[in-house]
Every structure is written in structure tokens, then in C-alpha cells.
Amino acid sequence: MKQNTFRRNAMTKMIATVLMGVTVVLSASVVSAAKAPSKEDVKKFLRPMEVPQGKNNISTPERVELGKNLFFDPRLSGSNFISCATCHNPSLGWSDAQPTAIGHGMGTLDRSTPTILNTAYQRFQFWDGRARSLEKQALGPIEAGGEMSQSLDLLIPELQAIPGYVTLFEAAYPGEGVSKKTIAKAISAFERTIVSSESAFDRWLKGVDGVMSDEAIKGFEIFKGKANCTACHDGFNFSDNGFHNIGLKDMEDMGRYAIKPIKVLKGAFKTPTLRDIDLTSPYMHNGAYKTLDEVVDHYDAGGFKNAGTLSPNMKKLNLSKKERKAIVAFLKSLTGDPVPFTVPVLPVQ
Amino acid sequence: MLSNKSVAVGLVALFYSVTVSAADHTLAQNSKSFKLNGSQVEEYTIKAGDTIYFKNEDPFFHNIFSLSDLKTFDLGSYPAGESKSVVFETPGEAEIECAIHPEMYLLLTVE
Ligand SMILES: [Cu+2]
Numbered sequence: 001m002k003q004n005t006f007r008r009n010a011m012t013k014m015i016a017t018v019l020m021g022v023t024v025v026l027s028a029s030v031v032s033a034a035k036a037p038s039k040e041d042v043k044k045f046l047r048p049m050e051v052p053q054g055k056n057n058i059s060t061p062e063r064v065e066l067g068k069n070l071f072f073d074p075r076l077s078g079s080n081f082i083s084c085a086t087c088h089n090p091s092l093g094w095s096d097a098q099p100t101a102i103g104h105g106m107g108t109l110d111r112s113t114p115t116i117l118n119t120a121y122q123r124f125q126f127w128d129g130r131a132r133s134l135e136k137q138a139l140g141p142i143e144a145g146g147e148m149s150q151s152l153d154l155l156i157p158e159l160q161a162i163p164g165y166v167t168l169f170e171a172a173y174p175g176e177g178v179s180k181k182t183i184a185k186a187i188s189a190f191e192r193t194i195v196s197s198e199s200a201f202d203r204w205l206k207g208v209d210g211v212m213s214d215e216a217i218k219g220f221e222i223f224k225g226k227a228n229c230t231a232c233h234d235g236f237n238f239s240d241n242g243f244h245n246i247g248l249k250d251m252e253d254m255g256r257y258a259i260k261p262i263k264v265l266k267g268a269f270k271t272p273t274l275r276d277i278d279l280t281s282p283y284m285h286n287g288a289y290k291t292l293d294e295v296v297d298h299y300d301a302g303g304f305k306n307a308g309t310l311s312p313n314m315k316k317l318n319l320s321k322k323e324r325k326a327i328v329a330f331l332k333s334l335t336g337d338p339v340p341f342t343v344p345v346l347p348v349q
Numbered sequence: 350m351l352s353n354k355s356v357a358v359g360l361v362a363l364f365y366s367v368t369v370s371a372a373d374h375t376l377a378q379n380s381k382s383f384k385l386n387g388s389q390v391e392e393y394t395i396k397a398g399d400t401i402y403f404k405n406e407d408p409f410f411h412n413i414f415s416l417s418d419l420k421t422f423d424l425g426s427y428p429a430g431e432s433k434s435v436v437f438e439t440p441g442e443a444e445i446e447c448a449i450h451p452e453m454y455l456l457l458t459v460e
Contacts, residue, residue: 123452231409240381242450262414262448264426311449312410312426 035217037205041224046205047236051120051192054135059189066172067190069165069344070183076155077148079104084141084148084187087113090341093279094194099287104149110253112287115280118273120192123241127269127285128256134188139180152180159183164347196275197336204333212333219330222323227299229327231313238274238334244311245269247303248288254308255285267308278335292328300324371398375432378413379406381450394458397440401457404432410449417443419459 037045053059070076074083082104087096094115096102101109111127119125119134131137141147142155159165159178166178172189173182201220204212212220223229232240243256245267256265269285283289289298302316319327374395377384384390384406395401405411405427413424413433419441424433426449437443437459447453 129451228409240450241452242381244449256448260416260448260451262412262423264412265448268449312428 035204035209035212035214036207042205044234045201045236047202048121051195053192054133054185054188057135057185057189059192060172062168062171063173063186063189064193065344066168067186067188069168069346070187071190072344073346075158075346076142076150077104078150079148082148085343087147088116090343093117093276095280097281099282101147103147104145107146109146111285112282114272115276116191116194118194118196118237118275120195121237122239122270122273124270128259129243129270130259134191135184138184138187138191142183152183155183156180162347162349168347196273196334197339199275199336200333201330202336213329215326216329216333218323219326219328219333222319222327223330226323227317227319227327228313229299232271232311233274239271242271243268244271244313245306245308246298247306247310247314248284248286248298249304249306251286251306251308253286257308264309264311267306268311274331274334276335278332292331293324296324296327371400372396373400373402375402375404376455377404377406378411378447378453381407381447381453383453383455391454392456392458394460395437396460397438398436399459400434400436402432402434405429411453412448413445414448415443415445417441419443423448 057063071084071088074081074086076083087101087103088094089096094117096113098113100111101113103109114127123132125131125134125137126140131140139152142150143152156178159169169176169178169182169186172186176182200211200216204217223233232242232244234240243265245255245265246269248267251267254266256268256270259265277283278292281290281292283292283295289295296319299314300317300319303310303314372395374393376390376393382389383393385393403411403413403424406429408429410426410428412426413422413435415422419439420435420437420443422435424435427433437457440459443457443459445455445457
């Protein structure tokens with residue numbers, strides 16, 4: 001009798017264990033089937049092996065170091081008060097948390113400060129793409145009256161008079177000296193080191209389980225499918241390097257049209273990266289939206305009529321509240337791990 | 350005096366030469382580049398009088414335009430599956446681009 005009970009108990013336990021095992025296996029396979037990225041997704045969205053380099057400006061530690069100093073040095077401005085990092089602030093996702101930038105003499109600019117994160121991967125710089133490379137972009141803000149308001153012809157002797165800088169320039173570009181060219185090249189080499197770090201989305205692509213919530217994975221599906229965000233935000237950097245008018249309200253800036261007077265470009269701006277997007281509010285070239293929810297509501301409505309040419313890829317999406325929330329959860333999964341950053345101690349007079 | 354016959358022969362010859370030289374070319378807009386039979390082209394040569402059809406094979410809109418001295422045109426933007434054509438009557442060079450995706454660039458030579 002005793003033996004029997006024991007046996008029965010053991011049996012039940014065994015069956016229970018086996019059953020539990022089965023359910024665990026079952027639920028695991030169901031979950032991972034829904035959760036795994038497709039081969040195509042992995043190919044499309046995984047980080048490229050290398051960061052693109054500049055033409056005739058291969059990065060070296062010395063070049064990056066010089067560029068970092070220049071980027072953080074307010075003496076690059078006419079007021080000696082504004083550095084690149086004043087607007088592209090590492091503590092604020094390499095942007096400034098302002099709807100539109102504030103520059104020389106506290107004047108407000110017409111466009112918002114984009115992050116410099118992943119600019120290495122961009123084929124065109126500025127909201128209207130008017131600079132083809134980082135090297136061609138870098139001197140613009142120094143001379144721009146509204147930004148740093150510093151004549152380069154005056155800046156070069158200023159830098160030459162600082163022995164620490166002469167040493168840094170010599171180490172970075174031996175024999176080339178302090179010039180417009182070496183300033184632009186060094187800043188660009190530094191900017192190419194500011195790339196997004198690994199996010200939950202990246203880990204999920206690599207096959208790590210449990211790093212993306214079900215909601216975020218659902219959001220990714222909607223992002224690629226029903227909401228058609230990938231018509232423009234595609235690939236590792238979530239940009240097609242293209243220009244579109246997404247129908248922002250009350251917009252006077254004609255954007256890319258000023259560079260190329262083609263009708264579809266009226267009010268078109270460059271598709272920005274969505275990497276670390278949760279860190280760079282407010283959004284859009286004019287800072288129109290404060291939150292990602294507002295951005296998704298904008299797309300759900302299909303954009304608004306403005307003075308330009310609305311992109312034909314924009315249409316009403318009829319997303320449910322749940323679907324909109326899922327897209328936002330996905331966008332937040334694109335935030336990379338925090339990277340500690342040390343600001344340079346600048347060479348003194 | 351020319352005989353009726355020789356005029357007729359001449360006309361036929363003229364007609365023949367025109368139809369022979371005016372060819373149709375189809376370039377696909379695929380994965381944000383110009384493609385000919387599946388491989389990317391950045392330079393392409395045709396004969397004066399030829400027509401190029403630009404066919405959108407991507408699941409989003411493309412545009413075609415040129416602001417070259419040879420020919421200025423803007424075909425607007427059009428969706429997947431559609432194609433639009435341009436006839437190039439005179440010899441020269443034209444830079445052809447998609448305004449939406451400026452990486453899409455073709456240097457066309459018309460001989
Ligand atoms: Cu295109």
C-alpha cells in the first residue's frame with residue numbers, strides 16, 4: 001500500500017514534470033517563432049562592418065583627437081563663446097533640445113539642430129542636403145553669421161598662436177599646418193567616431209531573446225508593413241538618403257527646392273536617422289513635435305496640406321491606438337546603450 | 350527629272366534609316382539605382398532619336414528629371430510598375446537624376 005502511494009505520487013510528479021516540460025517547450029517555440037527577425041531583416045538592418053571613411057582623410061587617433069578638440073572649442077566662434085558642441089551637445093543626443101537652434105548673439109535660427117550621430121553614414125549633410133560630405137559641411141557653421149560668426153582668415157592665425165594646437169595639427173596632418181582643409185578634415189574624422197551604440201533592436205537582430213518587448217516587435221512589423229515607414233526610413237541608419245515633404249503644418253521653408261528647383265522637392269527635407277531618436281526631441285526640421293506619439297499621430301493622419309508638394313508616399317494610415325503605441329515602443333528600442341564620453345581638456349594660450 | 354520610282358525608293362530608304370536608328374531602351378529604377386537587365390548603370394549611351402523608358406520597380410515613388418543644357422525635363426513622381434519615357438533628339442550629354450533619391454544618377458550620352 002505504502003509503496004503504491006509512493007509510486008502513484010512519483011508517477012503524478014513525473015507526468016506533471018513531463019507535461020510542464022512540454023508546455024515550456026511549446027510556449028518557447030511559439031514565442032520565438034513570433035519573435036525572431038527574418039533573414040531579410042537581419043541583412044537589411046544589421047550594422048555594416050565598417051564606418052564609411054572620408055575621401056583622402058582616413059581616420060587616425062591623432063586626427064580624431066584634434067577634431068574632438070576643435071569640436072569642443074568655443075574659440076572657434078567669433079564670440080569665443082559658442083562651440084560646435086553648444087548645439088551638438090553629447091549630453092542631449094548630440095543635439096540641443098531646442099525646437100530650432102540658438103546661435104550667435106542668442107539669435108534663433110530657422111531650423112532645428114540635427115544630431116551628428118551616424119552622420120558618417122549619410123550621403124548628404126544638412127536638412128536640405130546642400131553639403132555632399134562632412135568635410136564640405138564642417139566650415140559652414142564656423143563662418144555662418146547666425147551660428148558661430150567667425151572669419152576663417154582670422155581663426156587660422158588664432159589657432160597657430162596656440163602651441164598646443166600646432167602640436168596637435170602636426171601630429172594629425174604632418175607638414176600640412178593649420179588650414180581650412182585640415183580643420184575641416186579633423187572635425188570630420190572626429191564626427192565619424194560618433195556612431196550609434198548597440199540597442200535592444202540590434203541585439204534582437206543578432207538573435208538575443210527577451211531584449212525586445214512583444215509590443216516593440218509588433219511595432220517593427222507595423223513600421224515595415226501597414227505604416228510603410230520603410231518607404232523612407234530604411235536600412236541600418238533608417239534613412240534612404242532621400243528628400244520628402246511629409247506635410248508639416250504652417251511650413252514656409254521650401255527645403256531641398258532651394259537647392260534643386262524640381263516640383264516634388266517643394267518643402268522636402270532629408271530623411272533623418274531614427275537611431276537614438278528618443279534622445280533628440282523636439283522633432284522635425286522646424287521642431288514641430290515634442291513627443292514621438294505626436295510624430296506617429298502626424299503620420300497616421302497622412303500629413304497636412306502645406307505650401308509645398310506632399311510626398312505621394314504619405315497617406316492616411318488608420319492605425320489603432322494600440323498600433324500607434326507599438327510603433328513608439330519600437331522607436332524607443334532604437335536607443336543605444338549609454339556610452340561614457342570624456343570631453344577634451346583644450347590647449348591653452 | 351526624277352522618276353516616280355526613284356522618289357519612292359528614296360523615301361523608303363529615308364524611312365528605313367529613321368526607323369532603324371530610333372531604338373527604345375528601358376532602364377529600371379530598382380533599389381534606388383538605375384539598372385539595365387539587373388545590373389547597375391551610371392553611364393549610358395544612345396543614338397539621337399532614341400527613346401528611354403524609365404520603369405519604377407521599387408515599392409515607393411521615384412522621380413526623373415534633368416536640368417542639363419541638352420534637355421530639361423521633369424517627369425514628376427510615379428509609383429511601382431509605372432514607366433515614363435523621354436525622346437532624346439539631339440546629340441550631347443545629359444545628367445539624369447531622381448530628385449527624391451539624388452544618389453540615383455545617370456550620365457547619358459546621345460550620339
Ligand atoms: Cu528615386
